[in-house]
Each structure stands twice: as C-alpha cells, then as structure tokens.
Amino acid sequence: MKALIIGGGIAGPAAAMALQRAGIEATVHEARPTGADGVGVFLTLGSNGIDALRAIEADQPAVAAGFPTPRIDLFSTTGKALGQIRTSGPDGGFTSRTLKRADLCRALHDEARRRGVRIEQGARLVDAEDTGDGVRAVFADGGEAHGDLLIGCDGLHSTVRTLIDPAAPAPAYAGLVGLGGYTRGVPVDAEPGCYRMVFGKRAFLGYALAPDGQVWWFANVPRPDEPARGEAEATGAEEWRRRLVELFADDAGPAAELVRASREIMPAGPIHAMPGVPTWHRGRMIIIGDAAHAPSPSSGQGASLSVEDAVELARALRDLPTVERAFAAYETLRRPRVERIAKQAARVNSNKAAGPVARVFRDLLMPLLLPRMANGKRIQETYGHHIDWNTPHTPPGAASGRAPGYFRV
Numbered sequence: 027m028k029a030l031i032i033g034g035g036i037a038g039p040a041a042a043m044a045l046q047r048a049g050i051e052a053t054v055h056e057a058r059p060t061g062a063d064g065v066g067v068f069l070t071l072g073s074n075g076i077d078a079l080r081a082i083e084a085d086q087p088a089v090a091a092g093f094p095t096p097r098i099d100l101f102s103t104t105g106k107a108l109g110q111i112r113t114s115g116p117d118g119g120f121t122s123r124t125l126k127r128a129d130l131c132r133a134l135h136d137e138a139r140r141r142g143v144r145i146e147q148g149a150r151l152v153d154a155e156d157t158g159d160g161v162r163a164v165f166a167d168g169g170e171a172h173g174d175l176l177i178g179c180d181g182l183h184s185t186v187r188t189l190i191d192p193a194a195p196a197p198a199y200a201g202l203v204g205l206g207g208y209t210r211g212v213p214v215d216a217e218p219g220c221y222r223m224v225f226g227k228r229a230f231l232g233y234a235l236a237p238d239g240q241v242w243w244f245a246n247v248p249r250p251d252e253p254a255r256g257e258a259e260a261t262g263a264e265e266w267r268r269r270l271v272e273l274f275a276d277d278a279g280p281a282a283e284l285v286r287a288s289r290e291i292m293p294a295g296p297i298h299a300m301p302g303v304p305t306w307h308r309g310r311m312i313i314i315g316d317a318a319h320a321p322s323p324s325s326g327q328g329a330s331l332s333v334e335d336a337v338e339l340a341r342a343l344r345d346l347p348t349v350e351r352a353f354a355a356y357e358t359l360r361r362p363r364v365e366r367i368a369k370q371a372a373r374v375n376s377n378k379a380a381g382p383v384a385r386v387f388r389d390l391l392m393p394l395l396l397p398r399m400a401n402g403k404r405i406q407e408t409y410g411h412h413i414d415w416n417t418p419h420t421p422p423g424a425a426s427g428r429a430p431g432y433f434r435v
C-alpha cells in the first residue's frame with residue numbers, strides 16, 4: 027500500500043509518519059525547492075496537537091522546538107483585563123507550545139526522514155487522476171508518481187481540493203492583514219510564555235515573552251478590501267512600522283514600542299479562512315489540514331488540527347477495509363470538530379475587525395462572557411482532545427465493537 031502525500035508543511039510529514047505506523051508507505055511531495063527556513067512567523071501547537079503527535083511518538087522534537095504557553099490573557103485598548111483562556115489540556119496533560127513555523131516544519135521533516143520517509147522537494151502537483159485501481163499524480167516539471175491513494179496536505183490554496191471538486195469554494199478573506207516580529211530590550215509585564223492579547227482601538231496585538239528574553243509579537247490590522255497577492259510584502263518594513271506605530275498609538279501597553287524596536291517586521295499577508303468545504307474526498311483522493319478546513323490563525327489551532335487530521339486519517343485507513351470507507355469514517359469523525367473551531371475563530375476575527383460601536387459592546391461584554399467561556403466546555407474540548415492510537419476506528423453507523431484491523435483496496 028502506497029500513499030502520495032501532496033504538501034510538506036505540517037500535515038504532510040505528520041501524515042507520512044502516522045501512515046507508516048499504520049503499515050502504509052508514504053512519500054511526501056512538497057512544492058518548495060528548499061526547507062521552510064525563514065518562512066512564516068510563529069504559531070501555537072496546542073496541547074491537542076501535541077497529544078496527536080504523541081499518539082505516533084513524534085511529539086518530542088516539536089515540543090523541544092518551542093516554549094510552553096499555558097494561558098492567554100486578554101485586554102482592552104485601555105488596558106482593562108477582559109479575561110483569560112487556559113490553553114492546556116486537562117490537569118496533568120500537555121501544555122501548548124509557541125514555536126516558529128519554520129522550526130516546527132523542520133522538526134517534523136527531520137523526524138519523518140529519520141524514520142525513513144521520503145520527502146521530495148521542488149515537486150509541485152499540477153494534476154492528478156483516480157485511475158480506478160490507483161492514483162496518478164503529475165508535477166510541474168512533467169514528472170509523475172503513482173500510488174494507491176493521494177492525500178492533499180497542500181494548505182489554504184490547495185490544488186488537490188479543486189481536483190477533487192472543481193466547484194470547491196475558494197478561501198475567504200477575513201478582513202485582516204497579519205504581521206509579526208521579534209524584539210529585545212522592551213520591558214513587558216507578562217509571565218514568560220503566556221500570551222497577552224490586546225483588542226486595540228485600531229488593530230489587534232498579541233505578544234509573548236520567550237524564555238531567552240525576546241518578545242514575539244503579531245498584529246492583525248483590519249482592512250475591508252483584500253490586498254492583492256504580494257502587496258503586504260511589497261509594502262516594506264519601514265512603511266509597516268510607521269503604520270503600526272500610528273495604529274497602536276492610543277492603546278495601553280507596549281504595542282507601539284515593540285513595533286518601533288523590532289529590527290524586522292514580517293508581513294504574514296491577508297488572513298483567510300476556508301468556508302465549509304463540502305467535498306473532502308472523491309475516490310482515492312482526500313484533503314486534510316488547511317486544504318480542507320483552514321480555521322484562520324485566530325483559532326490558534328491550524329497546526330494542531332492538521333496534525334490531528336493526519337493521525338485520525340491513518341487510524342481510519344489502518345482499521346477500515348477499503349479506502350472509501352476509511353475516508354467516509356474519517357470525515358464523519360472530523361467534520362463537526364473542525365467546523366466548530368473554525369466558527370469560533372470567525373467570531374474572534376469579527377471582534378478583531380470591530381468598528382467603533384461594536385468595540386464598545388465587545389469591551390463591555392467580554393469580561394462578563396470570557397470567564398465562563400475560558401473554563402467552558404468548548405475550550406476544554408478544543409485543548410483537551412485526546413487520540414487513542416490503539417483504539418480501533420469505529421466505522422460510521424456502527425454502535426460499538428472492533429473495526430477490522432486490516433486494510434484492503
């Protein structure tokens with residue numbers, strides 16, 4: 027059994043390792059010719075993402091690449107505390123980590139290679155077809171690969187998504203542009219590792235104090251019309267610095283100072299989310315991770331959900347008798363969870379982009395609602411999610427009992 031994995035971001039190497047555990051050989055085909063060094067800013071690997079990697083004993087390299095982030099503290103533009111969100115699993119469970127996307131990518135690639143997974147760089151998929159008894163993938167350089175199934179881990183602007191369903195929706199712009207940077211020498215009143223997030227008057231800021239004293243920060247700037255591709259990058263660091271300092275001028279806290287003191291300002295570009303993608307799989311092809319359900323960075327769950335997907339898909343393929351049944355069982359299991367988290371993130375996005383009137387209500391209501399929400403069922407469901415690799419995947423419709431522990435095409 028051989029799987030073609032398209033995309034070597036986060037979901038791709040995780041899926042390859044999970045499939046290997048399930049007895050399925052996988053090759054990762056990644057469009058970028060080189061590694062992810064310097065690509066992207068930073069992200070959170072939630073306790074649930076760590077738990078998913080733990081299921082395939084691949085958590086340690088990722089955990090070692092970041093620092094613990096047990097909590098998010100939220101503030102208004104005036105510095106009023108709005109509430110706290112606990113980003114750890116249940117007591118005794120994992121603590122979420124903050125890490126550079128490039129470091130997470132490298133950790134997963136290194137671990138996958140160490141386990142014997144082949145990762146081909148510079149392989150951009152342009153076409154694929156289900157041949158009835160297998161799949162054929164075609165790459166931009168004219169090369170081809172053949173396998174028994176194809177898994178699209180090719181992110182927000184997925185090619186596999188439209189190969190599965192040409193009418194699939196495109197990513198939706200969330201009305202925000204993301205930027206980030208790293209700063210030293212600006213004193214911040216923050217517990218190491220914990221995020222402070224400020225719903226500022228004109229823009230949103232998040233920052234965390236890393237163990238080495240550096241402050242990692244990101245900004246979300248409201249902008250109603252979607253910037254053209256490459257526009258955020260072309261704007262240049264000095265112009266962004268000027269704009270951000272102006273946008274943060276009236277906010278309590280260190281926002282403007284952090285921006286002023288950062289040597290580099292990295293535009294992450296327009297923020298998107300995927301509206302519900304109706305079709306995740308067709309025949310022997312499926313999409314997982316951001317390709318299927320990018321929840322937008324406001325969820326803090328993009329990487330974690332993509333790792334959960336990878337492990338759950340491998341478990342379904344291990345335990346169910348055909349590819350089609352495994353894909354269907356996987357979707358039944360995953361769709362409610364990822365769509366709930368995406369919906370929550372969409373609400374956060376609209377709070378970040380709130381106009382002057384909505385802001386007043388937001389700042390009045392958040393201190394009342396957040397304490398309940400922060401300790402509520404939803405947050406616990408998100409961060410406390412556990413995958414038991416050894417439990418057989420139950421096919422949809424089956425009340426209980428063991429699913430067959432074999433795999434057949």
Ligand SMILES: Cc1cc2nc3c(=O)[nH]c(=O)nc-3n(C[C@H](O)[C@H](O)[C@H](O)COP(=O)(O)OP(=O)(O)OC[C@H]3O[C@@H](n4cnc5c(N)ncnc54)[C@H](O)[C@@H]3O)c2cc1C
Nearest residue numbers: 033035036037057066067069150151180181315316328329
């Ligand atoms: C360049 C980049 C920078 C990012 N920076 C951040 C960040 O700073 N903060 C944050 O929170 N999230 C960031 N993300 C998003 C974050 O990585 C994802 O939300 C999350 O990790 C889900 O992972 P994924 O593997 O599903 O998708 P991704 O991490 O997006 O990985 C998709 C991979 O597929 C590859 N690919 C795309 N098309 C093809 C194709 N046709 N053929 C072969 N390969 C293809 C891409 O090069 C990429 O490596 C970034 C994503 C990318 C691609």
